[in-house]
Each structure stands twice: as structure tokens, then as C-alpha cells.
Amino acid sequence: MSGEVRADPVELARVAQSCLDGSQDLATALRTVRADTVLSTSDFGNVANASSQSEAYHGVEGSAGTATERLVTVLEVDNESLLRVAFAYQQADEEAERKLRQKHRNIPI
Numbered sequence: 001m002s003g004e005v006r007a008d009p010v011e012l013a014r015v016a017q018s019c020l021d022g023s024q025d026l027a028t029a030l031r032t033v034r035a036d037t038v039l040s041t042s043d044f045g046n047v048a049n050a051s052s053q054s055e056a057y058h059g060v061e062g063s064a065g066t067a068t069e070r071l072v073t074v075l076e077v078d079n080e081s082l083l084r085v086a087f088a089y090q091q092a093d094e095e096a097e098r099k100l101r102q103k104h105r106n107i108p109i
Contacts, residue, residue: 009090016082023075030068 039057044050100107 007085007089009086009093012082012086012089016079016086019075019079019082023072023079026068026075027072030065030072034065 038061039054041051041054044053044057047053
């Protein structure tokens with residue numbers, strides 16, 4: 001089974017922009033967190049398990065940073081992919097319009 005596939009290039013471009021905006025917001029937030037809110041080992045004080053707490057914190061912080069970086073990359077790739085699809089649909093629409101105009105010169109399209 002095959003059928004016609006339709007897409008609005010303008011809407012695809014809008015969604016692509018949303019992906020790009022999201023990736024930029026995430027990247028900015030990650031840079032801010034890394035610059036302003038990272039704790040050092042001394043921030044855990046002189047309690048007996050300060051070293052363990054610090055180790056656990058830095059492990060989670062590192063994993064969260066890596067996960068966020070991956071999300072940024074996914075959103076950037078989605079942006080590019082959506083823009084390519086939007087462009088392809090736009091070209092297909094323009095080509096179809098051109099063919100219709102050639103075939104039906106007296107019909108306003």
C-alpha cells in the first residue's frame with residue numbers, strides 16, 4: 001500500500017526552529033550550571049562521609065552533563081533533518097506547480 005504523503009514546509013521549518021531553540025536553551029543552561037553551581041569536595045564539610053558524598057555528586061553531575069550534551073546533539077540533528085525535509089517538500093511543491101502550469105496554461109493556480 002502506498003499513498004500520498006503531505007507535509008507543510010512552513011510548519012516543518014517552525015518545528016525545526018523549535019528544536020534548535022531547545023538545543024540552544026539546554027546548552028546555555030548546562031554552561032551556566034557548570035560555571036556557577038558545581039560543588040567542590042570541600043563544600044561537603046568535615047563529615048565522615050564527605051568524600052563519598054562528593055564522589056557520588058560528581059558522578060551524577062558528570063552523567064547528567066553527558067546526557068544533556070547528547071540531548072543537545074539530538075535536537076541539533078533533528079533541526080537539520082527537519083529543514084532538509086521541509087526544503088524537499090518545498091521543492092516538490094514548486095515542481096508540481098510548475099508542471100500544472102505548463103499542462104493547464106489557462107487555469108489560474
